[in-house]
Amino acid sequence: MTEKETGREHTGIAAEMKVLLREPPLFLSIAAVFLLFAVFIIYPFVKILLVPSADDWVRAITGKEYLIVFAHTLFSSLIATTTAIVFGFLFAYGINYTHMPCKRFFQVVALLPTMAPSVVSGLAFIMLFGRRGFVTWNLLHLHVDLYGPFGLWVAQTIAFFPLAYITISGVLKSISPNLELAAQNLGARGWYLFRTVTLRLATPGLASAFLLVAINSLADFGNPMLVGGNYHVLATEAYAQVTGAWDMPMGATLSVFLVIPTLIVFFIQRYYLEKNSYVTVTGKPVSGLIRVTASPLVTRLLWCFCMLVSLVILMIIGVVFLFAFTVAFGADYTFTLQYFREGVIQSKVMLHSWVASMSTAAITTVLGIALAFLTIRKKFPGRTVMDFLAMLPVSLPGTFIGLALILAFNDGPLELTGTLGIIILGMALRQLPVGYRQAVAGLKQIEASLEQASTNLGANSFATFRRIVLPMLKNSLSVSFVYAFMRSMNTLSTVIFLVSPEWNLASINIMSLANQGFLPTASATAVGIMLVIYITFGIVKLIFRDKINIFDL
Amino acid sequence: MTEYVLELKNINKYFGKNHVIKNVSMNFKKGDFVTFLGPSGCGKTTILRMIAGFYEPDDGEILLNKRNIERVPPYARNAAMVFQEYALFPHMNVYENVSYGLSVKGMGKAEMDEKVKKALTLMQLQGMEARYPNQMSGGQQQRVAVARALVMDPEILLLDEPLSNLDAKLRESVRVELRDIQRQMNLSTIYVTHDQSEALSMSDCIVVLKDGVVHQVGTPQEIYFEPKTAFVADFIGTTNLLAVKGVNAHEVRYEGVSIKTDKTVQAGKDYAISIRPECIGLSEKPVNGKVNVKTNIFNKMFLGEKVRYFVHDAAGKEWIIDVFDPGKKLLSGEVYVHFPDAKAWLIEESLTV
Numbered sequence: 001m002t003e004k005e006t007g008r009e010h011t012g013i014a015a016e017m018k019v020l021l022r023e024p025p026l027f028l029s030i031a032a033v034f035l036l037f038a039v040f041i042i043y044p045f046v047k048i049l050l051v052p053s054a055d056d057w058v059r060a061i062t063g064k065e066y067l068i069v070f071a072h073t074l075f076s077s078l079i080a081t082t083t084a085i086v087f088g089f090l091f092a093y094g095i096n097y098t099h100m101p102c103k104r105f106f107q108v109v110a111l112l113p114t115m116a117p118s119v120v121s122g123l124a125f126i127m128l129f130g131r132r133g134f135v136t137w138n139l140l141h142l143h144v145d146l147y148g149p150f151g152l153w154v155a156q157t158i159a160f161f162p163l164a165y166i167t168i169s170g171v172l173k174s175i176s177p178n179l180e181l182a183a184q185n186l187g188a189r190g191w192y193l194f195r196t197v198t199l200r201l202a203t204p205g206l207a208s209a210f211l212l213v214a215i216n217s218l219a220d221f222g223n224p225m226l227v228g229g230n231y232h233v234l235a236t237e238a239y240a241q242v243t244g245a246w247d248m249p250m251g252a253t254l255s256v257f258l259v260i261p262t263l264i265v266f267f268i269q270r271y272y273l274e275k276n277s278y279v280t281v282t283g284k285p286v287s288g289l290i291r292v293t294a295s296p297l298v299t300r301l302l303w304c305f306c307m308l309v310s311l312v313i314l315m316i317i318g319v320v321f322l323f324a325f326t327v328a329f330g331a332d333y334t335f336t337l338q339y340f341r342e343g344v345i346q347s348k349v350m351l352h353s354w355v356a357s358m359s360t361a362a363i364t365t366v367l368g369i370a371l372a373f374l375t376i377r378k379k380f381p382g383r384t385v386m387d388f389l390a391m392l393p394v395s396l397p398g399t400f401i402g403l404a405l406i407l408a409f410n411d412g413p414l415e416l417t418g419t420l421g422i423i424i425l426g427m428a429l430r431q432l433p434v435g436y437r438q439a440v441a442g443l444k445q446i447e448a449s450l451e452q453a454s455t456n457l458g459a460n461s462f463a464t465f466r467r468i469v470l471p472m473l474k475n476s477l478s479v480s481f482v483y484a485f486m487r488s489m490n491t492l493s494t495v496i497f498l499v500s501p502e503w504n505l506a507s508i509n510i511m512s513l514a515n516q517g518f519l520p521t522a523s524a525t526a527v528g529i530m531l532v533i534y535i536t537f538g539i540v541k542l543i544f545r546d547k548i549n550i551f552d553l
Numbered sequence: 554m555t556e557y558v559l560e561l562k563n564i565n566k567y568f569g570k571n572h573v574i575k576n577v578s579m580n581f582k583k584g585d586f587v588t589f590l591g592p593s594g595c596g597k598t599t600i601l602r603m604i605a606g607f608y609e610p611d612d613g614e615i616l617l618n619k620r621n622i623e624r625v626p627p628y629a630r631n632a633a634m635v636f637q638e639y640a641l642f643p644h645m646n647v648y649e650n651v652s653y654g655l656s657v658k659g660m661g662k663a664e665m666d667e668k669v670k671k672a673l674t675l676m677q678l679q680g681m682e683a684r685y686p687n688q689m690s691g692g693q694q695q696r697v698a699v700a701r702a703l704v705m706d707p708e709i710l711l712l713d714e715p716l717s718n719l720d721a722k723l724r725e726s727v728r729v730e731l732r733d734i735q736r737q738m739n740l741s742t743i744y745v746t747h748d749q750s751e752a753l754s755m756s757d758c759i760v761v762l763k764d765g766v767v768h769q770v771g772t773p774q775e776i777y778f779e780p781k782t783a784f785v786a787d788f789i790g791t792t793n794l795l796a797v798k799g800v801n802a803h804e805v806r807y808e809g810v811s812i813k814t815d816k817t818v819q820a821g822k823d824y825a826i827s828i829r830p831e832c833i834g835l836s837e838k839p840v841n842g843k844v845n846v847k848t849n850i851f852n853k854m855f856l857g858e859k860v861r862y863f864v865h866d867a868a869g870k871e872w873i874i875d876v877f878d879p880g881k882k883l884l885s886g887e888v889y890v891h892f893p894d895a896k897a898w899l900i901e902e903s904l905t906v
Contacts, residue, residue: 181607181627182640186654186705189628196653200644 013381020380026461030380033371037389040425044408048400049256051407052249060253066237070257073233076149076224077217080156084217085210087157088164091309094302096172097198098294101303109310112317114162115533117490117507119222120526121158123514124316125151126226127323127523134319138330147229155223158316160213161309167212171205172198190295211265218262219397221493222507226514234258235399235493242403242497252407255400266395323523339520343509344528353506354532356420357488360427365481367428368435369473373465376443377451394433398493402426406497418500430494431484438483442476443469482540486533558583558618558741559604559709565612566599566765573599574610575765581709582758584739586732590752591762592788597745600762601711604743605634618708628657633702634711638718639694641686641701647673648682651701672704675734692723699731703738710735710742716751728755749789753777761785778829783902786827793833793872795826796904805899808868812844813894816901823903830875832896835862835888843891848872850885864890 020027052060060066091110095103113121128135129146136142146154175198183197221235228236234254242251294302319329324343327334344350368390374380375387393401405426409416416422446469454464470477492507499508506529513522559581566574574596581587589597602608604615606627615622622630633654641650651672655665673679676696686694695715702710712731716724732755735742746752752759753773761768761776761784769781780786783794797805799818804811807826818824839845848864860879864872872890 176638176640178636178638178640179642181605182634182636183642183653184607184627185605185632185634186701187628187657188653189626192657193628197642201642 016379016381020378023461026378029370030374030378030382030386033374033386034382037386039414040429041389041392044401044404047408048252048404052253052256056249056253060250060257066254066257069232069234069237069254072149072231073218073235073258074261076152076156076231076233077214077220080153080160080217081210081214083153083157084160084164084213085168085206087161087309088168088209088213089206090302090305091161091165092169092172093294094299094306096169098299098302100299100306102307106306106310109313110165111162112313113159114166115486115490116317116320116530117222117492117510117526118159118220119226119492119507119511119514120320121316122155122223122226123510123519123522123526124319125155125158126514127319127329127519128315129154130227132330134330145229147227148231151227151229152224152231155227156217156220158312159220159223160217161313163216164209164213167209168202168206171202171209174205175201190298208269211269215262215265215395218258218265219399219493221397221399221496222511225511235397238399238403239496248407252403255397255403258397259395259400262395262397270391320523320526323520324527325524326520328520339524340527343513343521343524344531347506347509347525349504349506349509350525350528350532352420352423352503353489353529354536356423356427356505357485358536359424360431360488361481361485363424363428364431364435364484365477367432368437368480369439369470369477371436372439372443373469376440377448378461390436391433393429398426398430398491399496401429402494402497405429418502420503423495423498423503423505426494426498427488427491430491431487434487435480435484438476438480439473442473446472478540482537485536489529489533555580556583557581557616558585559743560616561600561613562616563613564600564603564610564615566596566603566608567611573765574603577613577765577767579760579767579770581741581743583741585757586735586742586744586755587758587760588744588746588752588756589760589762590746590749590789593747594764595762596765597747597762598713599765601634601713601743601745604630604709605632605711606630631705631708632711633705633707634713635695635698635702635715637714639686639698639715641694641697643686646683646685647678647689647697650686650697651704653701654705668704669700672700675703676700691718692727695719695727699734703734703740708741710740712742712744714746715744716746717748724751731755753789761788763788779898780827780900783825783827783900783904786825786898786900791830791873792827793830794900794904795828795870797824797826798822799824808846808866808870810844810846812897814897814899816899818899825900825902825904827898827900828892828896830861830873831859831877833872833874833890833892835864835874835876835884835890837884837888839889840891843893844897845889845891846872847887848890849887853883853885855879855883864888866890 020030091106094100095107125133125146127133129144129151130136131143131145131147136144136146179201180193180197183193188196219235220233221239224231224233224236225239232240234257238251238254238258241247241254323329324339325335325337326332327336327338371386371390375383375390405422406417409422409425416425450472451464451468454468455461459467490507492511495505495508499505506525510522510525510529513519513525557580561577561579564574564577565572577596577600589600591597599608603610604617606622606625609623617630617632642653645653648669651669652665655668660668669682670679673682676699678693678696678700681689681693681697684693686697689697695718698715715731716727719727728751734740744751744755753776756773758770759773759776760770763784769776769785771779776785777789780789780792786792786794795807797807797812799820799822800806800811801820802817803815804813805818805824805826806812812826834840834843846866848866850862850864852863854861854863859875859877860883862874862876862884864874866872874890876884
């Protein structure tokens with residue numbers, strides 16, 4: 001409504017420019033943002049498209065081995081996404097639609113993996129079910145090789161379950177309980193009620209969640225690297241081409257290929273599903289009214305399922321701890337701090353990771369809020385372009401971003417390859433959409449009239465921003481800070497091309513240590529990352545003294 | 554013996570430590586339009602939800618057509634409800650919404666078509682079968698919600714503030730329509746509202762609630778003219794409440810002025826008197842045969858059909874007096890308010906808490 005009204009006042013680029021020129025600082029900051037975007041987003045992505053020659057494109061499209069890799073990527077991502085979504089749905093349904101016991105426990109456990117490096121599920125898979133895995137070798141004495149599509153499927157399902165659960169839980173929460181009460185009032189129950197109302201209303205949200213998980217599993221690098229074996233996917237194949245065959249153009253080509261499905265998915269989600277969602281039509285939820293539509297039997301089955309999933313997650317985290325703190329788990333169970341010392345205390349990588357992630361969190365939080373303030377509250381030519389560019393990296397695979405950056409900043413005036421700067425740049429690009437989206441959501445909750453009141457009382461845009469908007473956004477800012485920090489500590493695919501012997505990172509170290517067979521040290525490093533994240537959360541909480549609950553993210 | 558469609562017996566409900574419904578008992582006659590009236594948080598919606606089965610009473614019995622429905626789940630009670638926000642299924646069109654309850658029952662297509670058509674005609678929604686809720690106005694959505702409930706032939710129809718999302722004009726016309734349909738179908742109805750004019754204009758019977766306690770059950774006229782508690786007197790319409798003391802069997806005293814009453818009172822005990830603004834006259838001199846109180850006009854509002862005067866008496870108590878057909882000349886300064894003893898309604902309750 002207000003959007004339309006203000007839109008009617010100043011229509012056309014000329015009118016918008018006029019308003020803009022009245023406030024030079026605003027004009028300058030918009031220009032600065034566009035310059036930043038041009039150099040750090042548009043330029044690298046154009047560059048990576050120009051690196052492969054026509055010949056490379058033809059080779060990639062006609063080469064049978066690359067088509068197989070392409071098919072592998074789609075297939076493995078499709079099945080892992082499907083199982084993650086099904087598990088996530090059952091879990092979320094149990095939490096939101098039943099009175100089952102141990103709910104709080106389930107909720108906390110389901111989110112634990114988001115605080116651990118993404119390769120932890122792959123790492124745990126190796127340690128439990130690998131060639132010398134604790135379950136397969138020590139307990140069952142089997143000589144099996146589960147590496148390949150099956151192992152990848154299991155590892156990715158577990159790795160992406162939390163994301164599926166969080167997203168679907170949000171979808172189910174947004175369905176007005178009134179609708180289900182109305183259906184019950186009209187005589188519907190059980191499976192019929194679920195099928196005709198709950199499931200139908202959740203479908204657009206479920207599709208959206210499916211695509212979100214699909215983007216992430218398509219781009220996943222760590223799990224295919226660790227447990228994929230000879231089953232190559234685009235992300236790992238691009239890496240192999242660059243680091244193994246020194247074929248930079250082919251690496252670039254394959255990375256671009258990986259972008260195609262993720263971009264398609266991104267556009268479907270952004271421009272189709274969001275417009276076809278029912279959840280906005282429904283009324284406000286009724287407080288104190290918990291919808292119980294599941295029968296006791298179904299509740300019991302869901303409880304068993306949630307318990308099983310929780311135990312698997314605890315087993316994964318548990319086995320990482322056990323490997324980290326015993327001399328040789330499976331053979332010698334003596335407690336030791338040796339690996340922890342090697343992987344965490346004596347290793348510089350943890351410090352590097354922390355510095356890079358902290359910088360990233362600070363940059364993306366500040367930039368995110370500044371961008372959101374501009375795109376939501378200000379009218380200027382190119383507003384939608386700015387919004388698009390700020391959200392674009394969310395759909396881009398980390399390997400693509402990393403490769404684009406080293407190609408773009410390998411030489412010339414901005415030679416960043418091999419520095420801490422390029423690592424932070426990569427992480428910041430990856431996390432920018434998160435910070436931006438958080439800030440947009442926060443800003444939309446603040447009535448524009450508050451800012452208009454401030455302007456009316458004589459404050460300019462910047463004074464208004466600093467004294468009115470910023471204090472009101474404190475909570476959503478600390479959430480996006482913490483989240484960007486956590487994701488950057490754990491990221492692997494974005495930084496795999498960006499690290500150098502001088503500037504290595506803890507998450508990369510886990511993977512290389514695991515690949516070389518140093519499982520205890522890899523586990524200790526993973527434990528170290530989790531501890532660093534927890535301690536940092538604690539510090540942020542103390543500083544901001546607010547009620548951020550990482551389990552409610 | 555009267556046929557009761559619904560009986561509530563000593564209902565109690567707690568939300569945690571909050572005692573939200575306190576010992577509520579009442580009976581509903583078949584075909585009556587009963588309104589639960591009270592400020593927000595008085596428990597009216599909670600009682601409605603207990604009848605629908607969305608909450609369980611912690612104590613007491615609910616009988617629907619003589620059948621105890623304590624163990625009957627919501628989907629098996631034939632008590633169709635119209636929700637405050639309508640709760641139309643956004644993914645279904647009008648036909649699918651209205652036929653939902655019938656198709657749950659497994660009714661045949663032909664019979665279902667006929668029933669839906671009848672309900673839609675009744676609600677003047679013919680030709681809108683294929684529309685989706687988001688393509689309709691608030692008023693139309695509201696009609697669909699009513700049609701969806703009517704089509705179920707409910708034993709009792711529950712309406713939870715169904716008009717609160719409509720604008721004032723629409724509200725008035727829908728009010729009349731709803732009441733017409735309810736009469737035609739002889740449908741036992743419970744209507745929840747916090748709007749007293751809705752309650753007064755539509756109901757056969759009004760239940761006034763506050764803090765989970767039933768203050769009064771009665772016809773609109775009883776509620777308005779013979780309030781049992783000071784709260785009812787004050788909540789319904791505008792009134793003047795006077796703190797009085799019993800003098801002898803049929804007389805109370807307010808600031809030295811004697812008021813006679815039909816009721817029996819005890820000497821020395823505190824009571825309250827309620828007099829409606831329209832029952833009071835103003836004059837420059839005391840009027841013989843009426844109760845007279847000397848006051849001072851401090852504000853007045855010309856409202857067209859009447860003038861509303863605000864006056865203070867010697868004790869500093871503010872009175873509101875409505876003078877109808879006022880003419881051009883307005884009173885000012887010192888005046889006497891006067892009313893016949895019969896217009897002073899005695900409430901057996903002390904105003905000083």
